[in-house]
Amino acid sequence: MRSVFLAGPFMGLVNPETNSMPSAEQLPFLTLIEHFEKQGLEVYNAHRREAWGAQVLAPEQCTPLDQLEIRKADVFVAIPGIPPSPGTHVEIGWASAFDKPVVLLLEAGREEEYGFLVRGLGSVATVEFVHYTDVGRATPQIDAAIRRVVDRVNNPAGTP
Numbered sequence: 001m002r003s004v005f006l007a008g009p010f011m012g013l014v015n016p017e018t019n020s021m022p023s024a025e026q027l028p029f030l031t032l033i034e035h036f037e038k039q040g041l042e043v044y045n046a047h048r049r050e051a052w053g054a055q056v057l058a059p060e061q062c063t064p065l066d067q068l069e070i071r072k073a074d075v076f077v078a079i080p081g082i083p084p085s086p087g088t089h090v091e092i093g094w095a096s097a098f099d100k101p102v103v104l105l106l107e108a109g110r111e112e113e114y115g116f117l118v119r120g121l122g123s124v125a126t127v128e129f130v131h132y133t134d135v136g137r138a139t140p141q142i143d144a145a146i147r148r149v150v151d152r153v154n155n156p157a158g159t160p
Helices: 022-036 059-071 086-097 136-154
Strands: 003-007 042-044 075-078 102-107 127-132
Touching: 003 022, 003 059, 003 086, 022 042, 022 136, 042 059, 059 086, 075 086, 075 136, 086 102, 102 136, 127 136
Parallel strands: 003 042, 003 075, 075 102, 102 127
Antiparallel strands: none
């Protein structure tokens, strides 16, 4: 595995006065980007690419770019968002349609707040769910989920 696409709520979190996501909202993404890059993975992430809201691309630019990067990535990891992030949900759909291994990070104790299609995605796609309270503390579980989901895609039905 060489690359990961990291998705999550973005434009709805950008403060229109500062044109930036608040630091607290950036932290889970920064934590995961650093964690994955320390493992030598290339990380595709719109938040960083668009300077956390300071350099937002036009919809006609970011939409095909996100889709291309999801196609190129070896695994797709997302925080779907509560309330749901419309853009992230589109990206989750693309990843599952492209048969990408998917890891969804769900806030522990709030699972019922996620949409039925998110919670049921494992019935039509190769998905692992990680329930977390702190993304930084959940990185071992995230890594294990990535290994499991990638292994299931690479070795369907336990083929050698």
